[in-house]
Amino acid sequence: NAGVTQTPKFRVLKTGQSMTLLCAQDMNHEYMYWYRQDPGMGLRLIHYSVGEGTTAKGEVPDGYNVSRLKKQNFLLGLESAAPSQTSVYFCASHGTGMGTDTQYFGPGTRLTVL
């Protein structure tokens, strides 16, 4: 099992450009999450999904959109990137049922917006 993978690992954008971050998990988890982490701070939830075809807003959703067309994938989109979106982005997935009450995180995507 690869667990949770994220693509790309690094990206530099200019203000106003758009991009999509891809998260994939091979654990058949229902729940998936996107977080951002700014320097010296804890993770903050952007959006999450409780199943294929569903999405919901987290703490800091503005400027981002998400889609969950397939159970194993969760996409995070930036339509018009701003310098304030410079951050490290982490994806996570969460199973359900006995013994699975934990989130598994991907390695992160480092995004710089100039």
Add this chain to the structure above:
Amino acid sequence: DAKTTQPPSMDCAEGRAANLPCNHSTISGNEYVYWYRQIHSQGPQYIIHGLKNNETNEMASLIITEDRKSSTLILPHATLRDTAVYYCIVRRGGATNKLIFGTGTLLAVQP
């Protein structure tokens, strides 16, 4: 979800036990205590969680006080690879209940 209070940093000698405290005085009866850690530049890693009984797994032990207002994560034999930020999080169980990360405790294991 209840808030937690952790010291910003701690040191520990390699090979010794690391004891990381967490206060959660407003915890509710149905809320669990979770511990995650984040090694530099990596995604957070689950360590352990518990409701009211002490818990132990291959990574650590979790000691929760009888009144559940505080807990301690114990790494029995700390190694240099245990240097990380440790997050104590209190939340209800289940995937729909979100993790809320604070700033955690930076544990520095010294050789």
